[in-house]
Amino acid sequence: SYELTQPLSVSVALGQTARITCGGNNIGIKNVHWYQQKPGQAPVLVIYRDSNRPSGIPERFSGSNSGNTATLSITRAQAGDEADYYCQVWDSSTVVFGGGTKLTVL
Amino acid sequence: EVQLVESGGGLVQPGGSLKLSCAASGFTFSGSAMHWVRQASGKGLDWVGRIRSKADSYATEYAASVKGRFTISRDDSKNTAFLQMNSLKTEDTAVYYCTRLPSGDYYMDVWGKGTTVTVSS
Numbered sequence: 100s101y102e103l104t105q106p107l108s109v110s111v112a113l114g115q116t117a118r119i120t121c122g123g124n125n126i127g128i129k130n131v132h133w134y135q136q137k138p139g140q141a142p143v144l145v146i147y148r149d150s151n152r153p154s155g156i157p158e159r160f161s162g163s164n165s166g167n168t169a170t171l172s173i174t175r176a177q178a179g180d181e182a183d184y185y186c187q188v189w190d191s192s193t194v195v196f197g198g199g200t201k202l203t204v205l
Numbered sequence: 206e207v208q209l210v211e212s213g214g215g216l217v218q219p220g221g222s223l224k225l226s227c228a229a230s231g232f233t234f235s236g237s238a239m240h241w242v243r244q245a246s247g248k249g250l251d252w253v254g255r256i257r258s259k260a261d262s263y264a265t266e267y268a269a270s271v272k273g274r275f276t277i278s279r280d281d282s283k284n285t286a287f288l289q290m291n292s293l294k295t296e297d298t299a300v301y302y303c304t305r306l307p308s309g310d311y312y313m314d315v316w317g318k319g320t321t322v323t324v325s326s
């Protein structure tokens with residue numbers, strides 16, 4: 100089965116750029132979606148199809164996908180961006196989530 | 206407002222059954238594929254399964270961990286999706302979320318707040 104690998108945690112200084120990676124075999128040929136989840140809340144879609152932002156998501160959130168790695172970037176990181184982030188793809192008619200990355204804003 | 210509201214969670218003994226509901230509003234439910242995703246306390250997101258729309262013959266797919274025990278269904282006349290869970294195990298303890306995929310696309314753009322299922326003796 101297809102596996103997605105995310106770092107357990109990423110730290111970023113306030114106002115700097117955070118990058119969260121999602122690794123998978125030839126993930127560049129798949130569409131990758133990203134979700135943000137704050138404690139006690141349901142996940143929220145922040146990036147779909149690699150690099151598209153839903154309405155209401157700040158332009159500070161962006162995504163890219165190539166080769167074996169997809170990346171979620173958050174520029175000018177804010178305290179409110181602290182959350183768990185999950186990548187997601189489809190494989191063989193099933194949904195696959197990465198293990199999640201906890202983003203800490205210092 | 207587009208909304209999904211789950212209900213039916215609770216405490217059940219191992220080997221027991223429970224049926225969750227997901228009431229949808231604010232969008233054309235009949236045209237959307239509906240998924241269930243769960244999350245054990247302190248753990249990541251775990252896909253449970255999905256049911257497609259009538260146009261796709263209400264086809265269902267399930268994660269290997271629940272196949273044969275869980276069944277997803279829907280009632281388009283009531284804008285509601287269901288998750289029937291049988292032969293429950295302690296490892297099925299989680300918050301269960303209902304989610305929607307936009308017609309023709311493959312990301313989850315709407316999530317419910319979740320309902321908690323606890324399997325324990």
